[in-house]
Amino acid sequence: MKKYEFNEITLLQFICINLGIQVSVGALSLPQRLALKASTDGWMAIILMWAITIAASWIIIQIMKKYPDGTLPDLLSRYLGKWVGKAVALAAALYFLYYAYVVIVSTILYTKQWLLPRTPGEIIMLLFLIPAYAIASKGLRVIGRYAEVVILLSGWMLVIYMESFRDAYWLHLRPFFKEGWYPVIAALPEASLSFIGFASLFILYPFLQNKQQAFIGITVSSTLSMLVYLFTTIICFVYFSPDQIMQYNDPVVTILKVIKFRFVDRIEVLFISFYLFMFSLSWITTIYFSVFCTSWALGKQDHRGHLRILLFGAVAGTYFFMPTEQQKNQLEDLLMQIGIGFEYAFPVCLLIYLWLHERVLGRIKR
């Protein structure tokens, strides 16, 4: 029986949702973080990480194929028992919640830094969460449509960056492998922060209309993310000097500051405002995943109750505690570590376990 039939999503929606989760705030500071580790060789780490990500998503799909009509908790409760399923559902809920929190907190800090320095954090949080509720409460199909619209509306932003090629120094990229392979490998975790989010497959897989296309979908979305990162990173590397790029926290934004059109001043303000749409995809989807998991664990059909509690908690929490820039960086580092564990290491272990389980204990024990 198909449990999630009423909320099926198309391949395009699947791609857009994934792209939306991946391309979020991490994109703005990525060139600087890569440059700190590997100077202008950092862009190679993006390509390597992309290959690793494709491999990891292939593994997740192999896992999900074992129970194509269920999410990760469904699958685990079938193989390992109800309580393991519930425990993993709660763990996944926490992970997605933390992901959403980090993204939204960074977005608030960006908004405060570039757009509304005097507006209190909790007001911005509230303003972000009202549309988030409107969309997340309606379920996955509406999220998918929203993702489609946002992605289609944001494509033009990359074109503006072309303007910066005029002042590019391509010499900055050479020579390749300045200090050998080691710095490139060291920069991999930094790149991973921008790719995590494909764990959405754990939840999205059963909702996908045509499950044979899951791998194509995740490959397309990861490749698109990779191209976006590669494009912005290389632009920043050829525009800023390798000695200079470390000076900017968000080179992807700073690069816009000198683009001047006769009809608009300070174009970076326009961009940050538009990025908000893009970033919103990231938290709306992960918040939805989070309440989906908690509702599943508590056996509730309607996820809206949990959604309300969560959003209210987020606003109230921000009133009492709003992370500073440095704390945000620590949160991001932690997310990076947890993300590598949950999205790269965990699927591998799980697949090995399931494989052994089938071989040793026969198909299904319980």
Added chain:
Amino acid sequence: MSRRLLVAFIVLAVAFMTGCYDRVDMENVAFPLTLGLDLDEKEDLIVYVIEPVFGEKIKKKSNEIAVKAQSLRQARGEFDRYSMGVFIGRQIQQILVGRRVLQHDGWFQLLDVFYRDAKNSLTPTVIAVDGPVSEFISLHSEDKPILPLFLNGMIESKSSYSETVKADLQDLHHQMFEKGITPVVSEIKYKKDVYLEGTTLLDHKGVYAASLNKDETIFLNILKKKSDIAHLSFNIPGVSAESPLVTGLLSFTVSEADTKIKTSFRDDRFRFEIKVDMPITLTERVFSYHVEKNKKDLEEIIAKQAEQKMIKLIKKIQKAKIDPIGLGLYARAYEYKSYKRVEEHWGEALSGAEIDVTVDVTITGSGPVR
């Protein structure tokens, strides 16, 4: 019921959640267009601003303020006390820096507020002033637009002809932090009126190193591959001067000069082979000369002269231990290991480098007359 709740919520939200915390009313702000930095006789920092004044009854079109301050942000506080509104830095068009300021390292750090405060723009052009800045600030030409607009047009148009550079704050930041290049900014001077001298070359720390005139700047821009079009005049030797009006002056336009730089490292020093391809069109010839017949000779003469001038420019640069051309970028790209060893004092390493220049001139047109 839930619909009513929703309506109530929307009304409340509209009433209480307006994003007006960051509102700025136009009536309450002052937009300075030019910022000036200089040192007085006692080595105290003086900060100048020029702001436009709007109003029917006001005769003067701009208002100038000078204050003593230790930093720009502090100066802004002082400006506010002289002004009707609050000073907002985002419309600043150019920053004039006096020679006395440029003679001290650390002046670049004064501009920190532009990079750190996200509300400021990075588009202002940096202009070095040969002499005191106050001469320009107090200048009120009856027959010219106000200084900020005048300078804007001057730098914009001359830089498009390679006669100076348009270095905005972002460029300056790039050139200051990049170890393989030293900053170049435009230079103005007071010669009865505003006079564009050419460019000022700074060293790695931002301290004044040398000035270039118009022609030298053109050659620098060609070497930097930043020259789309440039107008030059050379004296052709061997023209018999029986009238004082007949000189050997030949004017031409260089368009799309192509520069190739080869880098190598041998015997413990860097070697750069610079090859410049200069397609030119003649624009003026005030002596008689058979261009068609002697085309090859003329090309050779021009190439020789251009070569000598570039070599002279490079000698000047090497003597000052700076690198406005950015040869360090080539050194890093092609001789990474050797460059890394001398990166911290690149200007010095470059002064010992061997730099060869060859120029190849092609006359692509000599105008509609013979």
